[in-house]
Amino acid sequence: MNEESTAQGATRREFLKAGGVGALLLAGGGAAAGAFLQGPRPAAAVPTSHQPAIKGVVKKRFAASDGFIVLPNLPPEAQHPVTGDPALFVFGFMDVTAGTTNANTALSKATSLAKGKISNPAPLLFIGEDFELQVQLFNVGFKNRPDLTDGHTIHWHGFRNAIALFDGVPEVSIGVPAQRGFPYAYRPRDAGTYMYHCHFEDVEHVTMGMTGIVFVRPNQDGTPLGGFTKFAYNDGDGSTGYQREFALLLTDLMSTQHIGSLAVQEFVWTDFKQDYWQINSRVYPDTIRPNGPQIVTGGNPYLTALKASQPLSSLIQMNAGERGLLRFANLGYDQAAMKLDGIPMTVVGEDATLLRGAGGADLTYDTNTIYIAPGESRDALFTAPAFQAAGALSDSKGSYNRYVLKNRVYHKLTNNGQVTDGSMPGTIAGLGGQATEVRVYPAGTLGTQTSPNQTYVGPGLNQ
Numbered sequence: 001m002n003e004e005s006t007a008q009g010a011t012r013r014e015f016l017k018a019g020g021v022g023a024l025l026l027a028g029g030g031a032a033a034g035a036f037l038q039g040p041r042p043a044a045a046v047p048t049s050h051q052p053a054i055k056g057v058v059k060k061r062f063a064a065s066d067g068f069i070v071l072p073n074l075p076p077e078a079q080h081p082v083t084g085d086p087a088l089f090v091f092g093f094m095d096v097t098a099g100t101t102n103a104n105t106a107l108s109k110a111t112s113l114a115k116g117k118i119s120n121p122a123p124l125l126f127i128g129e130d131f132e133l134q135v136q137l138f139n140v141g142f143k144n145r146p147d148l149t150d151g152h153t154i155h156w157h158g159f160r161n162a163i164a165l166f167d168g169v170p171e172v173s174i175g176v177p178a179q180r181g182f183p184y185a186y187r188p189r190d191a192g193t194y195m196y197h198c199h200f201e202d203v204e205h206v207t208m209g210m211t212g213i214v215f216v217r218p219n220q221d222g223t224p225l226g227g228f229t230k231f232a233y234n235d236g237d238g239s240t241g242y243q244r245e246f247a248l249l250l251t252d253l254m255s256t257q258h259i260g261s262l263a264v265q266e267f268v269w270t271d272f273k274q275d276y277w278q279i280n281s282r283v284y285p286d287t288i289r290p291n292g293p294q295i296v297t298g299g300n301p302y303l304t305a306l307k308a309s310q311p312l313s314s315l316i317q318m319n320a321g322e323r324g325l326l327r328f329a330n331l332g333y334d335q336a337a338m339k340l341d342g343i344p345m346t347v348v349g350e351d352a353t354l355l356r357g358a359g360g361a362d363l364t365y366d367t368n369t370i371y372i373a374p375g376e377s378r379d380a381l382f383t384a385p386a387f388q389a390a391g392a393l394s395d396s397k398g399s400y401n402r403y404v405l406k407n408r409v410y411h412k413l414t415n416n417g418q419v420t421d422g423s424m425p426g427t428i429a430g431l432g433g434q435a436t437e438v439r440v441y442p443a444g445t446l447g448t449q450t451s452p453n454q455t456y457v458g459p460g461l462n463q
């Protein structure tokens, strides 16, 4: 049965020819009207193409709470209340799936694991098309603001098929009160890059850090096409294929607002003026440090804190000749203009939609600057240029050519007005903020990517 079919075996075109919806109801007769009263219509009455089989279920448990992040050059008032170290108060989500296997004690376990200890951004989520994603959210309350009893939600931002109950807008669905849990379920039908965030008092909760990227892998994945086995979309020709993918969440914040929140100071939102612009909740040069578990602490309290609070690297490491997919999502409050100097990017998707027009017209475009408004996403492909030995730099992985990916707005390349001095090995003096690096190594240097944003650096970059 295809989309043109109905329960009665006649095609939709024939019904339209016979008089449209009125004729459909008449043709359906009493049985259809009765079904509405008695419950769901028989399965055969629904076109099968509208209800593809669920391929599997991905189960997660998330906690919502507060915590602290670290950034260079924080104002002196930004202190961790226990250690006194520089730290900025945030809200956020934490994946507690591994620690909360017993459903009966999950809330108390989530509380002990996450309360006051969450990280930013929210955990990176990805799922295959036609799988079901189940996220049990526990609102474990705030450790550092016990006077607040804010609810939290998960809003699946950009999904076409969200059910209102699971949409996370508390005014029209369900907010999760403190000390309660709620099971979210979602069946993604369309591949692409999306985002998710808390929608409870969302202006505050979003800038406080309750933001993350979720992407949906296409059904086409795993089928060799055009020399690739991984794809951004169901393109049918391999044109969105890639070897390595990188999720880049763009956000911004005003440190004074966070400091005031911890000190129980009301914030006047018309005064909002950012002093940090981040990628995956870090600023340059922290953006190029490896993923959290690999960062050597070395007794440095700042790096110890960074590893725990902002574990996701934005370093883009490529073998020469490979194709990379950049999954940009903007949940900041400004438009972002992300520029990759020296490598053209091809935008193949906007807002989780393959850029194809009527009749399959190719609407993709090449650019060196990608403009992304708040709440939007872009999927951009690029090919790592040939390795050039002349002028190459080196890190613990070997020799590489460096390209800079940065917001072209100059004042967003600072960390509260400061730039890095370049003393960290391999970093660019004079740069900060919403910037990261693409490092291109000779072909064959890096192994196959096994997880998004994978980093391949050893101790050399950890100092």
Ligand SMILES: [Cu+2]
Residues within 6 Å of the ligand: 064, 091, 151, 152, 153, 198, 199, 200, 205, 210
């Ligand atoms: Cu919230």
